[in-house]
Amino acid sequence: MLAYLIRRLWQMIPTLIGVVLLVFVLFKYFGSDPAVILAGQNATQAQIAAIRQQLGLDQPAWFQLWIFIKQIATFDWGKSWATNEAVSHLFATRMPATLTVMIPIVLLDTILAIPVALGVAYVRGSWTDRTLMVATTIALSISFLVYVIIGQYVFGFQLGWFPVQGWSDSTLTNLIVYCPLPVLLAVAVGISPQTRLYRTFFLDELSHDYVRTARAKGLSERSVLFKHVLRNAMIPILTNVGLALPGIFVGSFLIEFFFSIPGMGREVLLAVNRSDYPVIQASAVYLAMMTMLINLATDLLYKVVDPRVVLK
Numbered sequence: 001m002l003a004y005l006i007r008r009l010w011q012m013i014p015t016l017i018g019v020v021l022l023v024f025v026l027f028k029y030f031g032s033d034p035a036v037i038l039a040g041q042n043a044t045q046a047q048i049a050a051i052r053q054q055l056g057l058d059q060p061a062w063f064q065l066w067i068f069i070k071q072i073a074t075f076d077w078g079k080s081w082a083t084n085e086a087v088s089h090l091f092a093t094r095m096p097a098t099l100t101v102m103i104p105i106v107l108l109d110t111i112l113a114i115p116v117a118l119g120v121a122y123v124r125g126s127w128t129d130r131t132l133m134v135a136t137t138i139a140l141s142i143s144f145l146v147y148v149i150i151g152q153y154v155f156g157f158q159l160g161w162f163p164v165q166g167w168s169d170s171t172l173t174n175l176i177v178y179c180p181l182p183v184l185l186a187v188a189v190g191i192s193p194q195t196r197l198y199r200t201f202f203l204d205e206l207s208h209d210y211v212r213t214a215r216a217k218g219l220s221e222r223s224v225l226f227k228h229v230l231r232n233a234m235i236p237i238l239t240n241v242g243l244a245l246p247g248i249f250v251g252s253f254l255i256e257f258f259f260s261i262p263g264m265g266r267e268v269l270l271a272v273n274r275s276d277y278p279v280i281q282a283s284a285v286y287l288a289m290m291t292m293l294i295n296l297a298t299d300l301l302y303k304v305v306d307p308r309v310v311l312k
Contacts, residue, residue: 008299012292019288023281024068028061068281077282082274087282090267097167098263100174101255102248104183109190110241116191117198118225121206133199136192144189148258151185165260182255197240201233208232234305242298246291 052058059067071077077087120129156164162181168174205211206229214224256266264283271279 005296005300008296012296015292016289020069020072020285021065023284024065027277027281028064072285077278080271080276080279082271082276082279087278090279091264091282091286094262094264094267096171097174097261098256098265099248100171101179101182101261101263102252104175104179105186105190105252106241106244106248108183108187109194109244110237112187113191113194113198114230114237117195118202118230120195121199121202122221122225124203124206133196136196139189139192140196144185144254147185147189148254151181152258155181155184165258167261178259178261182259182261186252186255194240198233198237201236202229205229205233231305235302238298238301238305242294245294246287 049058075088079086080090083090116132120132123129152164155161163178164181166178168178211224211229214228215221253265253269255261256263257269267279268283270276271283
């Protein structure tokens with residue numbers, strides 16, 4: 001496994017280089033001139049030229065790329081153009097709020113969807129299965145924005161169970177007071193596609209010969225489902241969870257915007273609206289790095305879940 005780990009880490013290098021070059025080219029040749037954005041509409045050409053020199057934009061492209069690579073390696077992206085806040089400090093202060101909301105959402109989505117999907121897969125074709133599939137289809141057809149508006153109106157304004165917006169410096173207070181409503185709404189939306197997808201995984205496993213063999217040997221249905229079907233279906237489930245994990249570190253634009261949560265999703269959205277290039281570039285590069293590391297961790301977990309998996 002150590003050889004596989006070293007090989008995978010080595011293979012990440014060209015991928016990361018490709019991401020860095022792509023981000024650099026997009027912002028260098030297809031974005032607006034940063035000096036013009038910073039100078040404002042009433043700036044003179046002399047002021048724009050001074051800003052270009054300050055940012056190093058008057059240097060050759062290869063030198064600007066070298067500066068960009070040093071920023072990535074040292075985690076020093078300078079300051080936000082909009083707020084004059086250090087980008088590293090921005091990440092450090094916004095990420096906790098995002099993780100406080102997103103981690104419960106991903107955990108609850110997975111923990112709730114797996115047993116529900118396994119149950120309806122076992123009673124495939126029954127009224128329970130059909131009713132649940134219709135309900136999940138209806139839930140998928142409704143925009144998340146509708147859930148937010150109705151949820152805030154009913155649970156916030158009418159019943160007064162949860163605050164509609166707000167955040168504090170206490171993680172415990174945020175989890176108890178401010179997180180339940182956005183987490184509840186996000187799980188209500190996210191559990192539907194997860195249930196349908198996991199049901200497909202379980203149905204595929206239930207159709208295999210080893211399930212019939214296990215039943216013929218006299219194993220209880222509980223043992224067949226949890227010791228065989230669930231374990232074999234965990235590989236595609238881990239793949240799906242691994243694809244969702246990078247989103248934890250970016251956050252949800254809608255959730256953070258409508259519930260006034262000072263997280264990364266809201267910050268990235270504001271950065272796009274303000275053309276705040278340092279924040280956008282840092283988010284793009286570090287999200288790519290995080291995605292590669294999570295994919296590696298997911299591949300290693302395959303071996304833990306199923307010892308028959310061979311890592312090559």
